[in-house]
Amino acid sequence: MPTVTVGDLSDGAFLLDVREDDEWQAGHAPGALHIPMSDFVARFGELTEAAPQDGKVNVICRSGGRSAQVTMYLAQQGIDAVNVDGGMQVWEASGKTVVDDKDQPGTVI
Structure with missing residues (x-):
């Protein structure tokens, strides 16, 4: 992986956040694309439209489990994808910016 x-x-x-809506609304990385894992296959086209053609898709969730599953799926589709180790929990603990759905300071749940 x-x-x-x-x-x-x-x-x-480029960050793809695959957490559920309530997690996203509480806090996410600014500029990330949000497609919940539960909707991912149906909304796959949104990723292909938004992802950089020549860059990696960095997949993130709360701790790394769901993002690992999506990363494997993307790799099978021929997309250069990597799992963000530790997910949003490590993102927040590292002092990186987390915003809520109103672009105010957020928190990871």
């Missing part, structure tokens, strides 16, 4: 640490992500790296 290809993985990347939160610390190794460059500023502006």
